[in-house]
Amino acid sequence: MPPEGRVTRFAPSPTGPLHLGHAYAAFVAAERAGAGRFLLRIEDIDQSRCRAHFEAQIYDDLRWLGLTWAEPVMRQSTRASAYRAALARLAALGVLYPCRCTRADIRAALSAPQENAPQYGPDGLVYPGTCRARSIAKAGPDDALRLNMRQALAHVGALSFTEAGPLHAPGQTIDPDWMIAQVGDVVLSRRDMGTSYHLSVVVDDAAQGITEVTRGDDLFEATFIHLLLQALLELQRPSYYHHRLIRDECGKRLAKRDDARAISQYRKEGATPQDIRLMLGL
Structure with missing residues (x-):
């Protein structure tokens, strides 16, 4: 499907802060959408672990990274x-x-x-x-x-x-x-x-109406x-785009417990969105 007709999404769970791996996934989804539509979905079905402040932080971090999405945001809990x-x-x-x-x-x-x-x-x-x-x-x-x-x-x-x-x-x-x-x-x-x-x-x-699922x-x-x-x-059956995972220096996949690599931590240390992109090889 040409980019102008492509619909992609980024679907994080609000169970912790976004880290570099999330940023990479969000960038890939947004860029694959091209001139089409990039959507955001909050995957909060596990209410025992999801927290409102993490959801608010997701929006804040994504906007700081320069990403925008079509409204309204879908929330699985509804x-x-x-x-x-x-x-x-x-x-x-x-x-x-x-x-x-x-x-x-x-x-x-x-x-x-x-x-x-x-x-x-x-x-x-x-x-x-x-x-x-x-x-x-x-x-x-x-x-x-x-x-x-x-x-x-x-x-x-x-x-x-x-x-x-x-x-x-x-x-x-x-x-x-x-x-x-x-x-x-x-x-x-x-x-x-x-x-x-x-x-x-x-x-x-x-x-x-997702036409291409991008994920790790x-x-x-x-x-x-x-x-x-x-x-x-x-x-409907979308196409899929599975991308590389962002790993630490030991080759281990990043997890939400890796707070040192949280986007919010980089922001506190004075990083810019362009710094994040460079860290990710974009």
Whole structure:
């Protein structure tokens, strides 16, 4: 898609200060939008960790960096009805089941002597299927909802997406065997949120009309989950641009606990927006 018709977004969570990695992601999204539209979305579904002062700081830091975005800003905490509607549609397809397993339960099941070595995928430990036989009709308020990966894949044909970034081949196709073995039955609704990252990002990208998703390469494998959900929910399929991650001097990806690399800290020390761009190699 030409830049004049491209719609991109930057979607931070207000759980800590923005750091250099966030600045890079925001710059990439804004520059990929070109003459199109650059949007901002606040991913605040985890209300136990999100804080109003971090959200205010996000706006302040982005404006200081010279970025502007189309209003209004979407906030996931206002989108519960959209996530419920998506879950209801998936339930009607017969691809959801309730799960009461804790993380400790999953680790214990996977560490049993008769089991193979635990597999890690884009959603963490690959779920062993303990609750897979449970009916969605029996779901309780304390249950998570999982996607039955095998049944979900049976509802769709061959799926592919366009990768526009420099790190991967342009055409990417779902491998059903890999999805079942290496991704497994991912959680789509957590007990305390009513949704999950995978579900909310797909529903919100469609609602905002995003045509190209720009994000760090650590989320590349998650894209295959999102592609499947887009097909099941009959949502538009954007292209993707996975970019490099900003790392520290030891090669470790930056996290919000790296306050020394927070944009606000650089500002206090007298850095300019151009200094930040130079630090990022832009």
